[in-house]
Amino acid sequence: MKLDLDILPLKEWFPKNNKPLLIAGPCSAESEEQMLATAKGIATFFPNSIFRAGLWKPRTRPNTFEGIGDVGLEWMKLVKQQTGLLTATEVATADHVEKCLKAGIDILWIGARTTVNPFSVQEIADALKGVDIPLFVKNPIYPDLQLWAGALERINNAGIKKIAAIHRGFNSYDNGPFRNSPKWELAIDLKAACPDLPMICDPSHIGGTPDLIPYIAQKAMDLEMDGLMIETHINPGVALSDAKQQVRPAELKVIIDDLKIRSASIESRELQTKLDELRSIIGKLDKDLLELLAKRMAVSTEIGEYKRDNNITILQVFHWSKLIESSIETANQLGLRENFIKGVYQLIHDESIFRQTDVMNKPQPKSLSEGEGL
Ligand code: PEP
């Protein structure tokens, strides 16, 4: 995918910030006291960070807290006056944009539920024409890279050059231990399509629990992301939204202090040589793996022919379950993670069924052999 955006490098718009750029604050603005206490806690440890709070909350289900609304703009002004922190909030309509601009909010972001809707994104873009304000675009709730890229383009086409993407994870059929599956590959693909685009990770909405935040934040840093958005509340236990995932300012301090910021470039020649050696071993092993897979699939085709000639169905569930069980046992003995092996076998099985279907029911639609397995 190609994505041409005309953007300003992050350090030109946030000159005071070192890596990672930190955006911290409550999921929702709840009261003047909550906002000021949280902001002061954050400012003590991170005076150059950006204070976030949602004023209008797009909630998946009604009858939950849908945000404090316009009055929160006044609290944002107080936060800025009393702590010096820059302020950021989510906008979903032109009306939100106008109110934020009037109130002097420094940064706006588009939430995951809005990025999915090109009409809403365009409405926001139109309201921003001729305005110079940074805007962050969260990934859409479901894993569609084109929608994410399209929202960034719409905003950029409106003349906004201070743009960043926020990776907050995706809602999938199986989110594993995460509230929203990270699917890091989408953030990596977006960055590959537009290397200048700053990328901020939101470990709070990916993890859904404070326990996972350090791991996700570290991974984001190791993938060369530029910043972190972490939901921070003076008293998470009583938060009106996302209570389970917010951390206190002092906990945020520990998370950020523990991060290892590694370098993307390799300076020593010795290190480079060692890495090259290991990479060449991997290159050979990968080739062996491919050759073995080709041999295995040739046998699958042969089995397909045998089943066709003898009128036997492709899938025999019992046989498949036994095969998986014994492979997992071997994988355990070899120190391979069970979920990893299950995933690999799922793909092998899909391909095997594809091959056998091909043999049994020719001709298959051409688009299938170019597309996914089954
Ligand atoms: C939020 O930042 O509180 C929020 C609603 O996030 P998202 O749009 O990622 O769900």
Ligand code: MN
């Ligand atoms: Mn939230």
